Amino acid sequence: MVEQDLERERAEVGEQPSAWVRERQVGDVAVLKALADPLRLAILGALKSTVGPLTAKEIAAALNEPQTKLYRHIKQLEKAGLILVAGTRLVSGIVESRYCAAQEAIRLAPEMFTADSPVRSEAYDAILAAIDRVRGDFRAQVLDGRLDFSSPQDGSVGPPGLFGHFTLRLTPERLLRLRTQLAEIFDEAGAEAPSEADDAMDVTVFALLYGLRPGADSPGTGSSAAGSPGTES
Template sequence: MASGKQEDVEALPLGPQNLPEVERRRTISDPAAIKAIADPLRIRIMRLMQDGAHVEPRNFTVKQIATELGEPPTKLYRHIKLLLKTGFIQVAELRLVGGIVEQHYRTAAAEFALRPQPGDGLASGVIEAAAGAAIDEFLGRYQDALRAGRTYLRREDALEHPPHVASAGTISSVRIPQAKAAEFAERVAALASEFCAFDHEESGIEVNLLTIFYATE
């Protein structure tokens, strides 16, 4: 696991902690860390903490995270503890409030990429759980955006509400020649790489992309 773990919080001094700058992107291959992120709520916590972290990372208490996610604080403590233990988040500051030490957390990296290593003993079920958690979290945000009128299902509705861009997507299963499938997979991978290569433009609009293309035989 990359540096950034802060498991012994009691040994830290009060005040802002001496931390390195938030990493732009960190690749995670540690099995324990991959297991830790295989949960929709923990992914929601990380997405909140990573929002804008490439420009100016924000510090959060558990209560602040709970307020923004609409969850009770008691539900979050064990998730925060696990994210801290596996290095996804760090203690950024300790404050003494009413005789109690209040912990403020920040993300360790603006982006994380999961890269399991062959032979690391990580069960396929864990990989499936991590992928499933990410998909569930993505779809949850999509549903929230639809309900709040921040995006639209119909192209016509989107174009009538600038600066919205029409949504594009499909859920399909077809049979095509193997060569065509291989070609299409390369095109999807290239498009996804192009999308991920964009830098975060403060003056731009937020867009979201989920891509999954796979063959079942």
């Protein structure tokens, strides 16, 4: 109990439990399966977006979900090592746990996507779950009136929004250069400490870039572009 109290005190003053890591590279099938669910990803997001650990009740309130619906998902995340018990306390004779994310960022190991990888399917399931989670969260924020992709008429700087969806025909070398450039931008942004400015805002970045191997029906020449151009405000 003394050790649990110490962990709780650390969490309350902003310290992370000893098992916390800055970035976790995932290559284990059990962790992949834990990530392959939009609700579990939402739980991780809720724990990362708050100061200090949360109870299951507080997580449920943040996600507007029934608390009983979350228990199984929280336990799976804990078993996979993606969340940690930061402290416990006795409430009406019941042990109440407070949870925190076990990492700041998660990276999927590239070798999981090779043709002979035994966890290739699970790795893509984790990506698909992330897509579903972003879509659900984006829709909820739109309905809540918290997003605006329009450009202010007075020329002032509004909430930043950028959307682009298009296809290109590139050489493998150019695709690699584009991927490297994007990765460098994301790594730079991810290394920044959270801003404490009064006008700071939470920002979501989601990127999906992939090249298709030539197939029987692939065009030999030409290029095409489809979708909406980038819109920034």
